[in-house]
Amino acid sequence: MEYQTFRGADVKEALSAVKAALGPNAMIGSTRFVSSDQSSGLNQSYVEVLAAQPNGRATTGPFSRGVHQASLGERKVARKPQSRARRQVEHTAKGISELEREIGEQPYRPRGQNDLASLEQELMTLKAMLQDLHDARPPKEQAQALLAGLGIEGALAKELAGGAGRGRKKDDSSLKDWLRGQVARRFSVSPGLINAPGKQVVACVGPTGVGKTTTLAKLAARARLDLGKSVGVISLDTFRVGAIEQWQRYADLMGLQTAIAHNPDSFRHALQQINSDLLLIDTPGHVGKTASDWPIARCLESITGRRLDTLLVLPAWLRAHDVESVTRDYDGARPTGLVATKLDEANRAGGVLHSAAVRDLPFTYLCNGPRVPEDISDATHDALVSAVFDR
Ligand SMILES: Nc1nc2c(ncn2[C@@H]2O[C@H](COP(=O)(O)OP(=O)(O)OP(=O)(O)O)[C@@H](O)[C@H]2O)c(=O)[nH]1
Ligand SMILES: [Mg+2]
Structure with a gap:
């Protein structure tokens, strides 16, 4: 023509x-x-x-x-x-x-x-x-377009959108509701992590500046003030200027036991010193490409006799592709759960779902601001779906 x-x-x-x-x-x-x-x-x-x-x-x-x-x-x-x-x-x-x-x-x-x-x-x-x-467009393509607008891409978007054409034809709003259900079914959550009884260790790992220290400070405040637990902190961050002073300030405010560890030996020593209900491990953002560059995995391996949760912390605005590659970078730390931070700064928050997808990890906490201790909530299915869809 x-x-x-x-x-x-x-x-x-x-x-x-x-x-x-x-x-x-x-x-x-x-x-x-x-x-x-x-x-x-x-x-x-x-x-x-x-x-x-x-x-x-x-x-x-x-x-x-x-x-x-x-x-x-x-x-x-x-x-x-x-x-x-x-x-x-x-x-x-x-x-x-x-x-x-x-x-x-x-x-x-x-x-x-x-x-x-x-x-x-x-x-x-x-x-x-x-x-x-x-x-x-076919319903599956419409669903994928909606997911792309939320930051969910590629194979994950295809997987979530699969089956969109089944049943009655859906308009945009019912397609969105259907996708909310898909996300809730596909991803697991582990709310109330620090509410568990018994001695517990929670470590935060993740890239520089994502909110590891702030998240741990929020958890420390919750455990102290809401749950009445004794809380200790071992900081492995001898890298960032002011990191030690930052924990000292929190320790004074909340009455925390604190220790600094420079290597696996001093970490083991600190472990013996601190016998709190909840022990928090703060780590530097800097990660080397080989295990010997990054002794943190060896430190965490030396924790015995207490339940250990290692949380990979990622900002909600990170794009899908970067989320996947960062998640793989932290395989050495053997993460058991995820924390999505900086939801308040994200226009699209669906990218973090890619982390859970590549390593099948549950979401534990969602952080939507820098304030300690207010800006943190348990990652329930409702909260996760709302964080991704209601922006
Ligand atoms: N807007 C917003 N800011 C946050 C949030 N969480 C942390 N921050 C801010 O992000 C900055 C970095 O936070 P940190 O907790 O120091 O991050 P980190 O991962 O410990 O950083 P490094 O130790 O340098 O790797 C600080 O200014 C925090 O106040 C959040 O959920 N929302
Ligand atoms: Mg830090």
């Missing part, structure tokens, strides 16, 4: 030009709103429509360059606006009458009178076209 180009001040005007040249059954290949470079001092914007005859034969239009221009009011179109223009392209594959029906209800306003209203009308038309295209 050979397409010709038609231009007008707005969609309606361009379609009139199409109709005049190709007749009422013309097929529309695409419409686009073209906004040309204002610094050139030439005309700023117009609508361009590519159209062809339904039988596929091109006709010779009334304009020698093959571009059909409606009057465009008093405005002149730059000769080569495409080279510098910003474009919004919409492929429609629609008949002209269908398009005209869509915009028919809206009153025509000449561009010069009310540019803003006219622009709004065009945007509404484009939006309606996009929605049509979205609705015409």
Whole structure:
């Protein structure tokens, strides 16, 4: 099918030009709103429509360059606006009458009178076209598009969206509800980790600056103030400036036993010194690529006789691909659970689900701010689904 180009001040005007040249059954290949470079001092914007005859034969239009221009009011179109223009392209594959029906209800306003209203009308038309295209996609693709908007991608998105086509056709809102159920079923949670009876050790591992120390301080405060437990901290972070002083301040405020360990030997020594109900292990973010670069795994291995939970801490704004590779980087620490931090800073929080997917780890805590101890909550299924979907 050979397409010709038609231009007008707005969609309606361009379609009139199409109709005049190709007749009422013309097929529309695409419409686009073209906004040309204002610094050139030439005309700023117009609508361009590519159209062809339904039988596929091109006709010779009334304009020698093959571009059909409606009057465009008093405005002149730059000769080569495409080279510098910003474009919004919409492929429609629609008949002209269908398009005209869509915009028919809206009153025509000449561009010069009310540019803003006219622009709004065009945007509404484009939006309606996009929605049509979205609705015409198979349900599985629609579900994957919704998941992509939440930061859930690739194989995980495919897996969660599988089965979206079964049963009655779903609109966007019921498809979203269905996906919430999928996420709740697919991922496990382990809320109330520090509420367990008996002696317990919780270590936080993860990249630099993700919120390990802050999360542990929140847990220390909860255990001390809400549960009345004795709490000790061993910090393996001799790397970051101020790390030791930071724990000393928390220790003074909350009455914690603290120790610093520089290597596996001093760690074992500290383990014998601290006999609290809950022992927290803080680690530096820096991670070497080999086990010998990173003695923390050996430290954690020396913990016996107490339940050990090693939590991989990841910020909720991390993208899926990075989440997966960071999760693999921390295999050496043998994480048993996940903490998603910085939910308050994330536009999309679905990326962290990729960590649980690659290593089948449960979510334990969700952190949505830096305040100690307020900004932490147990990772229940409801809280996890809401963190991912209700942003
Ligand atoms: N907005 C927001 N900030 C957070 C959150 N958790 C921690 N922070 C802030 O993030 C910064 C880094 O937090 P830390 O707890 O020191 O991070 P870390 O992982 O221990 O960092 P390193 O020890 O340097 O590896 C601090 O300014 C915290 O206040 C959170 O959930 N939301
Ligand atoms: Mg730290």
